[in-house]
Structure formats: structure tokens, C-alpha cells
Amino acid sequence: MKHDRILLAHGGGGSLTKELVEEILLPALDNPVLRTLDDAAVVAINGDRLAFTTDGYVVKPMFFPGGDIGRLAVCGTVNDLAMQGAQPLWLSLSLILEEGLSIADLQKVVASIRAAADEAGVKVATGDTKVVERGKCEGMYIVTSGIGRVVAEHRLGCAHVKPGDAVIVNGPLGDHGVAVMSRREGIAFQTSVVSDCAPLWGLVKRILGTGVPVHALRDPTRGGVAAAVNDIARASGVGIRLTETALPVRPDVRGACDLLGLDPLTIANEGKVIVFCPGSDAERVLAALKRDPLGKEACVIGAVTETPKGMALLRTRIGGERIVDLPTGEDLPRIC
């Protein structure tokens, strides 16, 4: 470890998170299931393949345009299950509440959890509530875990991507991160951008329904598309080449990024999936995505190549090529 204390960047989904996971957590807890580091684990119980995942939510502020910490806590976790080709079934809900939190805010968040769970077709099976002293939390932190039934017939995963694959995304990038930042104390700005936070199982079901042998699905949350393509390039030992002019980014999001000096590729999304499938099948996947309200703006954003192994490159607007680096941390912490 380069540092002897935890930095905010260790939680950002970038290179310091990776270092923390690979040098501290994985060596101590290692086993074949954990080692894949996919969005959800796939475990066999009595012959069934179940997906199992967990995520903590510490987003600040708790309420933001297009969602709140409750909706996020449902969508983020069901989407991790969907990324393994699993139908989300059950959630657990662990609340860490700050002394002094208003019951009215808690009720709003819980109602939002229920609405998102209904939308995603899951139920909360079990829960826990802890309270910590004023100041030892910020309103509330939520951890949800999820169980799903794997329905994809072949194994999806970061390590299964192949040269010749197309890289597809279901819509514009960066909405979630920009929506949260726009309400962040100290940098609040006017924007019409709302979070894309949404449950993606319906969309994934459509993709799987095409029969296309999809190699990997990944939701570009913390660390954005940059972290997702870096993880996959490394795990699959391939090169990933994105095309800047193909990246869907709303003008408002681009404007906010210019203003704040951010790269839309590193901003968190909460309703996006990156699909890696054989290039020859890309049209079928696109057609399926476009039939879904969450996939109307789906497009191909790049391709997978033999080399440079383990790296992601961006062909820029002006015709050059740059490395898509794994961000160090997050440009702003606590986006999810």
C-alpha cells in the first residue's frame, strides 16, 4: 500500500480502491468466488446458480434530482445482480441512522425503497437498523444485499470479453454524477440533469432474450465507464478502443463537466449497462435495447481488440488516441 491511512480516494472506485481490494482485502479473504471481483458473486446452492451481491450507499445529499439514497440503494444492488444475468429476487436492507435524523426524511426514503423495489420486481426479505450518535454518520447510510437467480445460460463476466466484441451502452453517460453534484453543498449549480438511477433487469432480460452470446455486462457506477473498461481490459487481457464522437453525453452534462474540469468517462452512472458481445451480433442487441424505454438512445461506443492487452484507449474528436486511465479516486466523493 502506498498509504498507511485510508483516503477518500480509496472509496472512489479507481486505482486506489483497486489497490485496497488487491493488497488488503482479497489476500485476507481470498476464495475462488470472491476472486472473480464481478459485480455479483455466483454461488451454487443445491445445484442452483444464485447471484449474491452487496453495496453500501453513502450518497450526499440524500435527496437529489431524479432520486434519493433509497432508490439508489435498490437500483444499485439489483443492477449488480442483473449484470451477472440474474433475475433479482430478494433484498436485505441495513440502515445506519444518525441520531437526530427526521422521521419524515426516513419515511420518504423508505417509501422510495418500496417504490423502486416494486419497479424492480424484488422484495425486502430482511432488515436491520442501527443508530449512531449525532455527527457519526450523515443522515443515513444504507447497505443493501441482493439475491438473484442466474438465468443466463452461459457465464457472463469481466474475464470473458474477446477481441472482435462490440462495446455498447444503453444511453447517455454521466447523468447520475452530475445530478448529485449539482446539489452538493459548496458547488451547487443550476442544471436540468436528473439521475439516471433505474433498475436494469428488464433491459438485461431483453438482451439475454436475443440469444446473442453476450460476454459481459457491466454497470459503469463509481469510476464511470473509465473504471469499467479498465477492469474488463485487464481481466480479459484485451484492448478496448472507445470512440469519443460516439460517446452519448447530454449537452448539460458536457457543460457541467467543462465547468468542473471533469471527464464524462469517469462520472458515475446508475441506470447504464455496457454490453460486450460479438461485433456481428451488435445490431441485434441494439435493436433489443431500443425497444425498451431505458435503451432508446443505445449505441455502439467502441470495440475490443487483441492489443494493447489490459488497456483502454480513446480515439479523440480530433483524430488522436489517448489512454483511458483508471481514475485515482473519484473526482468528488460520495456520489453513490
Place this chain on the structure above:
Amino acid sequence: MKHDRILLAHGGGGSLTKELVEEILLPALDNPVLRTLDDAAVVAINGDRLAFTTDGYVVKPMFFPGGDIGRLAVCGTVNDLAMQGAQPLWLSLSLILEEGLSIADLQKVVASIRAAADEAGVKVATGDTKVVERGKCEGMYIVTSGIGRVVAEHRLGCAHVKPGDAVIVNGPLGDHGVAVMSRREGIAFQTSVVSDCAPLWGLVKRILGTGVPVHALRDPTRGGVAAAVNDIARASGVGIRLTETALPVRPDVRGACDLLGLDPLTIANEGKVIVFCPGSDAERVLAALKRDPLGKEACVIGAVTETPKGMALLRTRIGGERIVDLPTGEDLPRIC
């Protein structure tokens, strides 16, 4: 709700926690699985019965005699699975870390998680790490969720206890709470008490192995035995009568309770199980418990009666009888 803001006591496992769950959480999230409010949910997936549970750990301090937050986060969750007669299989691990936490402390906790997981026969399948700013957490909070396979042939649960049942516990009460308090800033005191924090599946397997039709198992954590027997008396519509002279309490724990004005019945335990089984089978269960290192001091502490429905009573040392109240909150917050 009696209050319009969250109080520390809402997290204490007593009457205010109950109010929060019954008036805010359950109405919003209600479904037949959640409604049982057992330690773990039992869900059917492809015909298998799986137990699923989650718990947040915010214990303060992180390291205490006999354990640490990592060991606690494994034991607490696998024990909730065991209480439903389920063999714990997989854990998820969600870390919320405070900026500035020392990597050395994190490593100690993670090593302790691994050791406890090995002891409990489970593996960490999936995880997540978030970091919050200095002061917005206290070192670290941990949330673990667990999946287990239900092996008990009949359904165990709070609502299944019957008049004529014996109430058995596997050993002395209050060790965990007193051990944590003894290191708490502001009230630290000298004691030889160490936390009883331990995984209980091995012990539960022995109980199930007797073939006795056990009605309920409950680990008396937050709110202690008092909360556990109140929950069960209410859910099963029975009276529970405990005998003070039968309660196993170590002299050091009793001394600390006298000093702090606490009741051993309301103090958290992390390696104890209360067994409710037909009185005529009590001897077989006791014999099985005593064959296990964690059950050597097992004893009968009370009996279940028709009346007073929904209440727990204690026959006191001097021959009187008092109501065992559900504590309002916890005598001290953040014991687990």
C-alpha cells in the same frame, strides 16, 4: 411515532426499535417474508429453503476484550442464520470506512473476519467498500449479509413457541455487553470479562441432531434476554416465566451490572442461544449442548405458560414476581 426525530434508543433493540420497525419500516416494506421479523428470513428459491439475513455493526470501540468489530460482524450474521435452523454458507461484506482509518487497524479487522469465517465454515462471496470524510463515521462500520441452507425439517420461529416449553440457554449472560463497556471511553473499568462472541452453528447442529422438535431458537443480542423473551411471548401469544436464581451470570458481570446500575437480562450477548423446546425434551437438549465447548454451562432458565399472554415474568431471588419489560433502548448504545 412518539418522536419526530431518530433517538439513539431507536437502535437499541428495545421498545423504540420495535416502534420504528412496526410504525415506519414494516408498513412501507410489508410482505409475508419480512413480516415474520425472525432473525433471518426464509425464502424459497427453486424449491430450496434458504435463510437470508443482514446486520450492521457499529460497535464502539472497534477492538474489545474477546473480539473486534470484524469477528462480531461474522458471528452476529451467521448466528442469525443458525437461529432459523440454517447452515451458514456465504457472507457479503460491506465496509464503510472513515477517512484517516489506519491501514493496520483495517488489516487486523479483516484478518479477524477471515478467522471467524473459517471458524464458522463460511466464505465471503462478495464485498463493497465506501469511504466517508473524517468524522462522518467512527473508524469503520461493517454490514454483513448471509445466506444459509435451512436444514431444520420443521419451521422454527418466534411465533412457534408453546405452553409447556422449556427455556434453555447455553451459558452465562451479559459477557459481550460488559466486555465492550469495560473499554468504553468515559466508563472504562478493570474486569476479566471477555466477549462471548462466537459462531453458533455447530451448537445448533447438535440441538437439531437430537431430533427434538425445537420450536424456536433466538440469540439474545441487542436488548438481551429481556428483548428476546418479550418478542417471543408476543409473537407466540404465550407467557414466559424466568427464574432469577437459574440465570447464569458470572460474578464479574454481576459486579459490573451493580456498579453501572444495569440488569444482566437486558445486556447484549453474541455467543448465546435461547432454545424453546417441549419441557419433556429439555434434558436431551441440555445433554447435547453440554457436549459442545460453547454449551458446557447450559441450563434451563424458565418455562412457557398459557398466561399472561404476550408477557415475560421473572420469579425473583426473594420469591416475588416482576415483569421483564422490553427495555426502551439500550442502557448503552453501540454495543454491536
